[in-house]
Amino acid sequence: MKCYCVINFREPLVQQEVDTPVPSGKEVLLQVRAAGVCHSDIHLWEGGYDLGNGRTLALKDRGVSLPLIMGHETVGTLSAMGPDASGVELSRNYLVYPWIGCGQCPACLDGMENHCSAPRCLGIHRGGGYADHILVPDAKYLIDIGDLDAAQIAPYACSGLTTYSALKKIGAPIFQNHPIVIVGAGGLGLMCLSLLSALGGVGAIVVDIDPAKRQAALDAGALAAVDGAAPDAAQQILKALDGKPAQAFIDLVGAPSTTGIAFDCLTKGGKLIIIGLFGGASSWPIALIPMKAMNIVGSYVGNLSELRELIDLVRTGRISPIPIQRFALDEADATLTALRSGKITGRAVLTN
Template sequence: MRSVQIVELGKPLQLRQTALPEPGPGEIRVRVEAAGICHSDLHYRDGVASVAKLPITPGHEIAGRVDALGESVTELAIGDRVALHYLVTCGRCDACARGLEQFCKHGQMLGKHRDGGYAQYALAPARNAIPVAEGVGMAEAAIMMCSSATAFHALRKARIAPGDRVAVFGCGGLGLSAIQLAHACGAAQVFGIDIDAGKLAAAHGYGAIPVDPADGAPVRQLREATGGDGVEVALEFAGLPLTQRQAVAALAVQGRAAIAGITHAAFEIDSFGDLICREAEVIGVSDHLRSELVTLMEFTRRGQLDLKSVVTETIPLDADAINARLDALAGFRGHGRIVITP
């Protein structure tokens, strides 16, 4: 089968012929119909974040049809439409028992530890399959597995409540999902902060109040728009020390900043002015839970989460095309989500 793989860190992905994988006990093989391109894949390609082996097939936003069943798999059938939860967990360790599956002591991730979805076929445990609801497209289901799921998990970690004011720093694929989900959770106001005019327009289209840093410091704009109070919830998806500082500085009394953007760079906090005086919180966000994916699928089926327009482009399983889109992500160019359709 054809697979686009990371062969050497810091080098472009390569199209390679690889063996068709056979499902083991409890596993399924999925014929990939959609695989989202995520900023994390750029980090893996460039060696900013580690992968477990080389070569490896990246891609953790996967949807397709069940193509083969391993031994003892009875809950699925050939041809079923499924999306894949990318966290492969043991289900037995302390973390799994506490409902913290993203911290499983034996956990692995599709596209990072195991071959992922930049290929014609992918393997996963049957328990990782999320049935794709009627009326939900494969591209929508694929990006739901990461960008929407991370956005939803961030909102839940930030304990969003009806009436909260929410600021979303970074209006790419995660941010656009977060804006919609914040409205669905009852937010009174949602602000979208980005330097890209196209992303701000997309955020405005989903009901966010656009905040352009070119018009002045975002924190000042947010405080002016909230009568000086600030926001109860700030979500940071850009992965930049600057926006992480801004997310914390924009908080209201007892506000919560959920940090999901990936960077190894440190950011400064005014511990007295931004935290102590407001009893504010800074919360790390790591991945998501399988149960949240089921909820998201239902949101999408009901029309409460529109992912069709979040998918801005589909491309073939072509190494040059994929590398070009990853290069664009490196420059923070473009908005929405790009999906590979093998």
Template sequence: MRAVRVHEYGGRPSVDEVDEPRIRGPLDVLVRVDAAGVCRTDLHIVEGQWADRSGVALPYVLGHENAGTVVEIGSAVTNVLVGDKVILHPLATCGLCRPCRAGDDVHCENSSFPGIDADGGMAGLLRTTARSCVRLADGLEPVEVAALADAGLTAYHAVRRAVPLLYPGAHAVLVGAGGLGHIGIQVFTALSPAELTVVDRSPEALRVAEELGAAHTVLADGSQVEAVTDITEGKGARVVLDFVGEDGTEKEGVTMTRDGGSYFVIGYGGALDVPTIDLISREISVVGNLVGSYNDLEELMHLAAMGRVRQRTRTYSLDAALDAFDDLDQGRLPGTRAVLEPNAG
């Protein structure tokens, strides 16, 4: 089969011929990958930002946002059948460690992360486990939801954690309305009664944010902090959700957070430098957010089936994978997710 692989950090991935994965254990599931999302994390992987954390041996197959059709199952699999359409939780977890037993499978002590520390889904087939498979409701297609497996799941996880901090009349700010953030806006409007302001440097992304229910939009032209201060009557936001996490949004996000509020970091790539006296005197919280749990993904699929969460996608063949990487890197996909179709055509 063909697959998109990284051979060296800082170099260009390539489309290679590789061996097909096989069922190895009783809980294994083999999935034909009908759709694989292209995520900014993939760009960071290629740049080498994940090299030390993942410890993966090169070359390996990218792709951690995957959905498709079950083609083979292990002898102990009971939750999916051959022919089922599924979205895959990005982690393959053990189910036996304390975090898994507590429902905190994101922090499984024995997990693998296809596309990060093992071969991923930018390929014809992917071997995963029964614990990772969420069956899609009738009417949902893999290409429509694949990018929700990580980007959407991460957005859901962050917003879901912020919801208890918000109430009618409270104010939240969402920074970055692109491929990740536009999903966060939809989740926010589905789950929270709070007022939402969206900040982005793209007028097109802000137009989409308005269509998705943002109460206010602010162009990031250098005056965004002042604009948010005015909108919040000088107080700042109860919650700031930063879907960028670099290029200065870190400092701006903390500044836009009101005293006693919470700054949620979802996007990454930058660094946070906050004087500890500010954390204490203002009593603000900084909250990191990784990908969500299996239950988060199942809940997100319910919202998707209800039409409450949708993503704009642009599809690419596997041969055009590098075009998808370039379009994402160059900002040519405002409010849109790139999705590869490894088995199309």
């Protein structure tokens, strides 16, 4: 099969021809129809995460080895099954849940494989969707999408699931009665706006340093869009909230500047959900965290049950599609480069 791999960190993806996997046991093989190019792939390509104060978290220390076929937002057509696979049908289209754990630890046994400390995630620890086929270890990770558009559905495996899980952590009593603040108006930010509306939210103030992305957020229904680089960004956010402190922030960037704005704008007892992996170190006054009774929550994608809930919501037609830019699989490296350069609005998807 044809695939595009990270051979060396920070170097262009390389096309390779490898043997097409043959599924055994409960494994299933899909012919890839669509593979999202996610901002997390940039961190994988770079080989690590910035922890601030001169420290980095190397991916090799998290079980990532090269060569690596990236791609964790994948839709494919089932083409082969191991003898023990069940509950799925050949030639049907499925969204793949990629956040696979060891299957034996307390987190996995509790249905929270995304919290597993020995993960086997597709596109990170195992071959992903930047290929014409993908091997999935168990049919239980497939979600039937019927005739839904593969390219439109693929990003729900990460950007959709991530923002859906974050909204659940905030809770409907908050977002259905108070505007929230979303930091970042890229693909995740637009997805979050769409899901917020579908879940009955009253709306969101969106923060981004890119004027084009701020306009995209307004076009998608944001109540207001604030330049995060403005010296008075916090004051602008509070003004957009009618002078009231924010009940909740979803930070899709995860930088010292963005979490700092959230810290300054949150009400007492407010929630800060941090998703973004931009990196750096925080300089929050620790005493103010208990004094403000802040809830600071790290949110890492979501679990399989949440993805099934999300696709059920998609089927209702209540979620407005976000902008999708489609590229051929052969454009994998150029697409990743465009995403790194901030030239993608919405989500980029490789199609076969």
